[in-house]
Amino acid sequence: MHIAEGFLPPAHAIGWTVAAAPFVVHGARAVAREVRENPESTLLLGAAGAFTFVLSAIKLPSVTGSSSHPTGTGAGAILFRPPVMALLGTVVLLFQALLLAHGGLTTLGANAFSMAIVGPWAGYGAYRLTRGLGGGLLPGVFAGMAVADLATYVTTSLQLALAFPDASSGFAGAAVKFLGVFAITQIPLAIGEGLLGVLLFRVLTVNARPELERLGVLKS
Amino acid sequence: MTGLAIDDAAWSSAWRRRAPGDKLLLCLGLTVCALALPAWPGSLLVGLTAVVLALGPARVPARTFGRAVRLPLAFIVVGALTAVVEVGSGGVGWAPDAGARAGSLIGHAVAGSAAVLLLATTTPMSDLLPELRRLRVPEAVVEVASVVYRLLFVLLESLRTIREAQTARMGYSSLRRSYRSSGALAAAVLTRSWDRARRMQEGLAGRGMETGLRVLPEVLPSSRSFLAVSVLGLAGIVTVGLVVP
Secondary structure (H helix, E strand, C coil): CCCCCCCCCHHHHHHHHHHHHHHHHHHHHHHHHHHHHCCCHHHHHHHHHHHHHHHCCCCEECCCCCEECCCCHHHHHHHHCHHHHHHHHHHHHHHHHHHCCCCCCCCHHHHHHHHHHHHHHHHHHHHHHHHHCCCCHHHHHHHHHHHHHHHHHHHHHHHHHHHCCECCCHHHHHHHHHHHHHHHHHHHHHHHHHHHHHHHHHHHHHHCHHHHHHCCCCCC | CCCCHHHHHHHHCCCCCCCHHHHHHHHHHHHHHHHHCCHHHHHHHHHHHHHHHHHCCCCCCHHHHHHHHHCCHHHHHHHHHHHHEEEECCEEEECCCHHHHHHHHHHHHHHHHHHHHHHHCCCCHHHHHHHHHHCCCCHHHHHHHHHHHHHHHHHHHHHHHHHHHHHHCCCCCCHHHHHHHHHHHHHHHHHHHHHHHHHHHHHHHHCCCCCCCCCCCCCCCCCHHHHHHHHHHHHHHHHHHHHCC
16 A cells, blocks of 8 residues: 555655665666676566566455455565665566556655665665564565565554644644554564565575575575 | 556656656646645646646546545545644644644545656656666666656566465465465566576676667657746646735
8 A cells, every 4th residue: 555646745756765775876876887897687676566566566465355455565575675675676666556556656765765765675674683683584685575565554653643743632642543554454464474584495496496496585 | 556656657648759857847836836835726726737737738548547545645644634633632633623623634645646647647657767867876876767657567566476376376275375475476486587687797797788779769858838828827826825814
């Protein structure tokens, strides 16, 4: 779920775009350097972006019978590192806005901040922490993908709370409201995305071991 | 048919041959008006203009446009209702001007979405991406984004085919199986995307194109009358939007 076009007041839309810009520019520089050094990585990075877009089209089965979609940025952050995801995630958000009417152009900065920056960094942090504490690849992937999903929605809720503070209880009250509606309901889906990640990486360690070793996810 | 209704509409729209820069000026202008002008009558004017232009001169199928406008509605309505609920010491209730505020939020968001959708349903991504170069976006980034656009339809097709095969084999008959199938589906799509990228790279390298696939951008001439009418129309919307309230 992304913030829809026109939903944020102009000052917030501009503010979040300015906040997201350094991360996205840093990601763009990383991508440009990578492409200059290894021209063949253009296609691999394009494939990574297309995969992130398509991953959001996989329905996540949920206990309640309804289904929702994974954010997919956790997997990307583990495979390709957060700086690259800041750029790829923004490109994917632009595509979602223009091909799926999901998100928007003036809210692109705010959505990029939550989905392409906070989500991947939080997820990558959880992944590294779990692996550093002795958890293996799969527990790390579960933590990384679940945290990336949840962090994205928590950030979106806080962005909405900042834009629409409660009339009597201010930002804190609004944060409780938006977290209750958009983040608490997301917890089962975040766990679902973590499980999906475990199943995804379990297949990958069998079928795509050389690629995982090349990306540094597995030691050769 | 590419499988994404908005993309199909963009390729077959009557405005497909118009210069992307012209359409960008009109649609971004409308988007900014939807955001900055007061909801009454600004949002109404922008929304009506976008719908009339899309269904009229641009000949976008009404069904596609209607469906696409409805998609973000769930978020807009839930978000607007949450924004106008008041949490105070006395419990939960409606904020004093709840109706007007929710109406204004929904108006801004629906009008903005319609304006962006006018751009999306008349301009394919492959026309828009070269415009990014003019905004000084690095060449490498535009290239990567173009590859994303070219690959995602191939991957969506793979996704559909694999899911159909899994469904036919009872892959989604229980929650447990659904998860296992979804995991295998994601892994298959990822390895296919790598495989595609590698094969494309080898094909290009074999033809001596090591820096990626260069294609000549299609030159679509800009229309002065279109630009003039767009600017006049936008000026009209701004004037009415500021004077009437």
